[in-house]
Amino acid sequence: MSTTFDYLDRLEAEAIHILREVAGQFERPALLFSGGKDSIVLTRLAEKAFRPGRFPFPLVHVDTGHNFPEVLAYRDLLAAQLGEKLIVRKVEDTIKRQRLREPGGKFPSRNPLQTYTLLEVIEEFEFDACIGGARRDEEKARAKERIFSVRDEFGQWDPKRQRPELWNIYNGRIQKGENVRVFPISNWTELDVWRYIQRENIPLPDIYFGHERTCVVLPSGQLLGLSEHLQLDAEDEIVTRQVRFRTVGDSTCTAAVESDAATVEDIIQDLLLAKVSERGATRLDDNISEAGMEDRKRNGYF
Amino acid sequence: MDLLRFITCGSVDDGKSTLIGRLLYDSESVSLDVLAALEKRQASGGVVDLALLTDGLRAEREQGITIDVAYKYFTTPRRKFIITDAPGHVQYTRNMVTGASNADLAIVLVDARQGVIEQTRRHTLIAALLGIRHFVLAVNKMDLVNYDEAVFARIATDYAELTNHFHLPAATAIPLSALQGDNVVKPSQHLPWYTGPSLLEHLESVPGAVETAAAPRFQVQYVIRPQTPELPDYRGYAGQVLSGSYRRGQRVRVLPSGLESEIEAIEVNQQEVETATAPQAVVIRLRDDVDVSRGDALVPAGPEEPTLTRELEATLCWMSEQPLWPGRKLLIQHHSALTKAAVPSILYKVNVQTFGRIHTEQAQLNDIVRVRLKTALPLALDLYQENHATGSFILVDELTGDTLAAGLVEAANSYYFTAPIAPPVAFSI
Numbered sequence: 001m002s003t004t005f006d007y008l009d010r011l012e013a014e015a016i017h018i019l020r021e022v023a024g025q026f027e028r029p030a031l032l033f034s035g036g037k038d039s040i041v042l043t044r045l046a047e048k049a050f051r052p053g054r055f056p057f058p059l060v061h062v063d064t065g066h067n068f069p070e071v072l073a074y075r076d077l078l079a080a081q082l083g084e085k086l087i088v089r090k091v092e093d094t095i096k097r098q099r100l101r102e103p104g105g106k107f108p109s110r111n112p113l114q115t116y117t118l119l120e121v122i123e124e125f126e127f128d129a130c131i132g133g134a135r136r137d138e139e140k141a142r143a144k145e146r147i148f149s150v151r152d153e154f155g156q157w158d159p160k161r162q163r164p165e166l167w168n169i170y171n172g173r174i175q176k177g178e179n180v181r182v183f184p185i186s187n188w189t190e191l192d193v194w195r196y197i198q199r200e201n202i203p204l205p206d207i208y209f210g211h212e213r214t215c216v217v218l219p220s221g222q223l224l225g226l227s228e229h230l231q232l233d234a235e236d237e238i239v240t241r242q243v244r245f246r247t248v249g250d251s252t253c254t255a256a257v258e259s260d261a262a263t264v265e266d267i268i269q270d271l272l273l274a275k276v277s278e279r280g281a282t283r284l285d286d287n288i289s290e291a292g293m294e295d296r297k298r299n300g301y302f
Numbered sequence: 303m304d305l306l307r308f309i310t311c312g313s314v315d316d317g318k319s320t321l322i323g324r325l326l327y328d329s330e331s332v333s334l335d336v337l338a339a340l341e342k343r344q345a346s347g348g349v350v351d352l353a354l355l356t357d358g359l360r361a362e363r364e365q366g367i368t369i370d371v372a373y374k375y376f377t378t379p380r381r382k383f384i385i386t387d388a389p390g391h392v393q394y395t396r397n398m399v400t401g402a403s404n405a406d407l408a409i410v411l412v413d414a415r416q417g418v419i420e421q422t423r424r425h426t427l428i429a430a431l432l433g434i435r436h437f438v439l440a441v442n443k444m445d446l447v448n449y450d451e452a453v454f455a456r457i458a459t460d461y462a463e464l465t466n467h468f469h470l471p472a473a474t475a476i477p478l479s480a481l482q483g484d485n486v487v488k489p490s491q492h493l494p495w496y497t498g499p500s501l502l503e504h505l506e507s508v509p510g511a512v513e514t515a516a517a518p519r520f521q522v523q524y525v526i527r528p529q530t531p532e533l534p535d536y537r538g539y540a541g542q543v544l545s546g547s548y549r550r551g552q553r554v555r556v557l558p559s560g561l562e563s564e565i566e567a568i569e570v571n572q573q574e575v576e577t578a579t580a581p582q583a584v585v586i587r588l589r590d591d592v593d594v595s596r597g598d599a600l601v602p603a604g605p606e607e608p609t610l611t612r613e614l615e616a617t618l619c620w621m622s623e624q625p626l627w628p629g630r631k632l633l634i635q636h637h638s639a640l641t642k643a644a645v646p647s648i649l650y651k652v653n654v655q656t657f658g659r660i661h662t663e664q665a666q667l668n669d670i671v672r673v674r675l676k677t678a679l680p681l682a683l684d685l686y687q688e689n690h691a692t693g694s695f696i697l698v699d700e701l702t703g704d705t706l707a708a709g710l711v712e713a714a715n716s717y718y719f720t721a722p723i724a725p726p727v728a729f730s731i
Contacts, residue, residue, distance in 0.1 A: 003580070007305035007382040017542045020523040024596045048571045049540065049583070053526040054532055136373045138518035150703070156691055159370060162703040164400040164621050167694045168542075169637055173703030187384055189375050205624045 008196055012045065015184040017047055017168060018147060019049040021184050022129050023056040025172040029129040029182075032118075033059040033086070035071035037204055038133030038185060038246040043082060044202055045075045045184060057131070058085040062117045065092045066229050067248040074205040107232070111250055119155050122179060129172065129180045137189040147186050153177035190246075191271050198264040208267070210244045210260045222255040303377075304510045309386040309401040309434075311425035316667060317442045320351075321411060321480035322385055328487035329502065331376035371698030380506045395654070395668040396621040398425060399708050402432035403694070406511050409438045409501075409560070410461075410473070413449045418460040424654050430470045431617065431670070431710070432658060435689055436508050437465070437473035440501060444481040449492045470587040476501050516689040518546030519580075522598045523638045538569065538585040539594055541638070544691035547579040548586070548600075555603040555610050556594050557610050557682040558660040562603055563588040579693075587664060597639035599682040599692075608682040608692060608714075614675050615713035617686075618665065618697070626665035626673075632706060633698040634677055642678040643697065649673060672712065686710035 020044075021031050031046065033039045046055050059079055063072070064167040079086035095102060103112070122130065136143045146162050148170045150284075163171055172180050185193070197204065215223040216230065217237040224230070228236065229252050244255035244267070261267045303482040312318040326332050374385040388394070388401035402408065408429040412422050426437070439461045447453045465473055477485060477496055484490035487502045499507070526538035548554075552565045568578045569585040578584045586600060594600075599713035601607050620626050626645060634643035650659040665671040686693030697707040 005304070007303055008580060009674050011583045013542060017523070017581075020540050020542075020583070021638070023524045050524075051572050052530075052536060052538075053528045056487060056524075137375050143374065144370050153433045162370065164396055166400055166403040166696055166705070166708045166710070167690070168404075169635055169694065169696050171696060171698055171703065171705050173633070173698055175701075178703075187373065187375070189377070191377065194383075261671060292364060 008192065008199060011185070011188055011192060014168070014187065015042075015045045016221050017051045018170065018182065018184040019046055019131070021148075021170045021172065022131060023050070023169070026129040026153070028125065028127050028181070029057040029131065030060045030087075030122075030127045031055070031057050031131045032123065032133075033061050033075065034248065035061070035067070035075045035131070035205065036133065037193060037197065037208065038077070038135065040197060040202060041185065041203060042131065042133050043078065044200055055082075055084050058125075060087045060089070060121060060127075060130070061123075062114050062121065063088050063090045063092075064111070064114060064250050065090060066227070066252045068205070068207055068225075068245075068248060068251050070205045070207050071248055072232050086123070087125070089117050089124075091117045092119055093117075099296070111253055115155065121174050122155070127179060128174065129182055130148070131184065133185055134183045134188070135188050135193070136183075142186075143171045145183070145186075147183050148172050149181045149183070150174060151179055151181055153179075155179070157181075191268070194264060194268050194271060198268065204264075205248065207245045207248065210262055210266075212240060213243050213256060214238060214240050215243065215256060216254070223258070224255055225251055227251045303379075303381060305382045305384065306407065306505060307384045307386065307405050307509065308407040308409060308505065308508050308527070309388055309398075309405040309429065310409045310411060310588075311388060311398060311401075311429065312440075313413075313419065313421040314443075315320075316411045316413050316416075318387070318411050318482045321409075321440065321442060321478075321486065322387055322482055323351075323420050324480045324486045325385070325502065326374060326376055328483060329376050331377055332698065349616045350433060355416045356387060367438055369561060371401050378502070378506060381510075383505065395424075395428065395670070396619060398428050399619040399621075402429045402434055405434055407433075407438065407505070407508055408434045408435040409440050411440045412457060412461075414441050414443045414453055414457065414477075417457045418464060420655060423464060426464060426470065427468065427654050427657060428670075430468065433687065438501065438504060439475040441475060441477045442480055444477045444484060444493065445482050449477075449484075449490075451495045474498075474504055515610075516545035516691070517684070518548055518602050519544040519608070519638050519684070519689065520548060520584075520586065520600045521639065521692075522594055522596055522600065524596060525594070530618075536587075537591075537594075538587050539600065540583075540585050540652060542583045543578050543580040544637070545580045545689055547577050548584075549577045550574075553603050554588070554600045555607065556592055557608070558680045559593060559598070559599060560610075561590075562594040563590040563592050565589075565600075597636075601682065608684045610680045610682050611714050612677045612680045614677075614681075614683060614711055615649070616675055616695075617710045617712055618671050618673055618675055618707040619674040620665040620669045620671060620707050622699070622704060623667050624670070624706075625667075626707070627663070631700070633700050634675065634681070634695055634709070635698055636681045636683070636695040637692075639679075639681055641681070641696075642700075644676050645673050646676060647674050675709075683711050683714040685712065685714065 025105045057065050134142055146165045151157060173178060217239055218224055223243055241258055242260055244259040244261055245256055259270055261270050273280055310318050333518045337500050365664040372387045376383050386401035386405055386631055388398045410426055441454050441457050454477040470533055478501060480486055484492050485500045489500050504661050520543050522541050524540045528536050544603040550565055550568055554565060555562050565586055566589040567574050567587045630646050631644050634641055648662060649672040653660055653664040654670055695709040699706055
């Protein structure tokens with residue numbers, strides 16, 4: 001075998017190593033599964049890390065109630081194919097239980113409320129580690145977060161209290177009440193994820209590929225898929241376009257991009273030409289303030 | 303396409319963030335919306351401040367400093383790069399050590415007007431201590447010295463003296479201006495006398511990481527036991543090949559138990575393979591039913607074995623605000639092996655300007671010290687300079703779980719502490 005590895009081999013080996021450290025160091029870990037491409041890649045990496053055994057953690061999905069139906073169908077199918085346990089907790093129930101106020105506005109995002117449900121499910125199952133698919137190239141605050149990120153009992157991230165992370169040694173030792181968020185694909189970029197999906201031939205929900213969809217045109221020019229959760233006015237411009245989604249979050253705050261891309265190869269070509277970052281293109285909620293992600297992380301968000 | 307990880311080190315005003323910004327910008331790795339966000343913040347309008355591409359957190363923006371290690375990524379047709387951006391302040395040695403621990407190359411940045419200063423020396427020695435083999439001396443702000451060849455030549459000579467003096471690998475010196483974009487990605491017409499590669503060209507051609515040179519090392523992270531009707535007796539040892547390579551049929555010894563067996567199969571993604579090479583993540587099955595658990599090492603039996611010891615000498619970078627005092631009890635994490643440890647004595651503190659030894663009673667935050675360590679269970683160790691993967695460890699606070707120190711194994715002879723005369727090993731790199 002050649003002594004130089006392709007960079008995807010190195011990224012894969014690093015991620016598998018991290019997943020196995022989670023299995024070795026924690027009593028009750030969980031893999032947070034959103035149905036998005038990053039968490040789908042995590043399940044493939046977990047297969048490589050733990051087969052022929054079972055995953056040493058369940059898949060946990062925080063369902064905002066605003067998810068794309070295609071993604072929910074994909075989630076259930078994947079969990080069944082993997083034969084792994086899937087735990088679903090709904091933001092809807094948290095809103096009722098904690099008497100939270102539903103976000104209003106034309107494009108109500110339940111994204112901030114996900115944190116409440118996430119903290120509830122962590123408490124319910126006493127999860128000591130939660131694996132997520134966040135990547136450092138997504139956003140400036142993420143670029144500074146560790147791969148093993150210790151959170152206090154409120155899930156808060158304190159950038160000044162981060163543990164130094166040396167070599168490939170991951171320190172997951174925590175005190176009661178604390179938990180660790182683990183990001184095995186921290187060092188992957190959006191392009192790396194797509195190249196891996198291509199190499200591994202990983203099936204994805206259809207909404208990642210170009211399809212015809214009825215959308216609302218936002219003042220910024222972005223396109224938002226029409227759904228029952230949007231509060232539309234008479235003057236809203238409704239169009240039908242050939243679009244795909246670059247990220248899969250809430251249907252109310254994840255914009256579509258115009259694209260004819262039918263295959264993973266087409267998407268990679270799209271990306272190589274694209275000049276707008278993933279979150280910039282598609283996330284309505286990050287545009288609110290420049291420190292948007294930093295603030296949410298400090299409050300327990302992924 | 304392969305991967306190169308590099309760290310950038312420089313003092314506060316050397317223009318490090320601008321350099322990284324320039325690499326990202328000129329290699330077309332910055333997206334339009336990110337640029338738009340920067341322009342929005344640029345109160346006076348005018349050119350985009352490229353340094354802002356790397357300043358992430360609000361506290362940093364308010365104080366105009368970098369407080370923590372940040373990671374940036376870019377890809378050229380030849381390579382994927384991971385940039386570790388470590389802050390330059392004196393008090394942030396710990397971040398520099400953290401960044402250097404995962405780097406194949408260090409870019410040491412100097413201001414052409416200042417030349418080699420104390421911090422240059424400090425950063426170079428820390429990077430060398432962590433075993434970095436490739437150094438680039440980036441002489442920045444050449445525009446502010448009229449692109450003068452003599453200025454560059456003098457700084458390059460000063461730096462060569464430094465590396466010679468400490469027997470460090472020779473550095474590649476490159477003149478540039480991050481602000482003007484001279485010679486970072488594209489060659490510059492302002493530097494007609496310079497015939498070498500631009501910074502990016504150099505980064506694209508330097509050899510990447512090679513873990514295969516060292517002896518075979520593998521540590522068990524997790525034991526896979528499906529216990530299903532189809533696989534009732536399957537026991538697979540999951541882990542990463544840390545260095546060297548393994549093959550089917552190889553005799554191996556389990557450490558610390560010392561039991562021997564043979565590799566029955568190596569699996570990658572459930573497929574059996576003949577050999578596995580670092581840094582592959584694999585599952586190893588043994589022919590005999592020996593007792594193996596997380597943290598155990600599987601190594602070739604014989605002369606290539608690591609040292610199994612409960613006593614070692616190490617260089618520590620102390621990373622905690624609580625000082626280290628002799629006698630302190632803590633945990634040592636040697637990758638997936640974890641055991642209690644004590645520091646019976648601090649031998650000396652290392653002066654990171656000179657590599658000289660200073661007597662000390664305690665180690666404070668950001669100190670580099672040489673210590674003796676005792677561990678509750680024996681560890682299978684190599685010297686750091688021979689094998690970064692198995693010669694490195696961290697020390698952990700048993701109560702808070704905080705990482706207290708980075709450790710480099712300097713001596714791991716099981717007789718070291720009991721031999722009649724045990725001269726301290728000369729400090730070298």
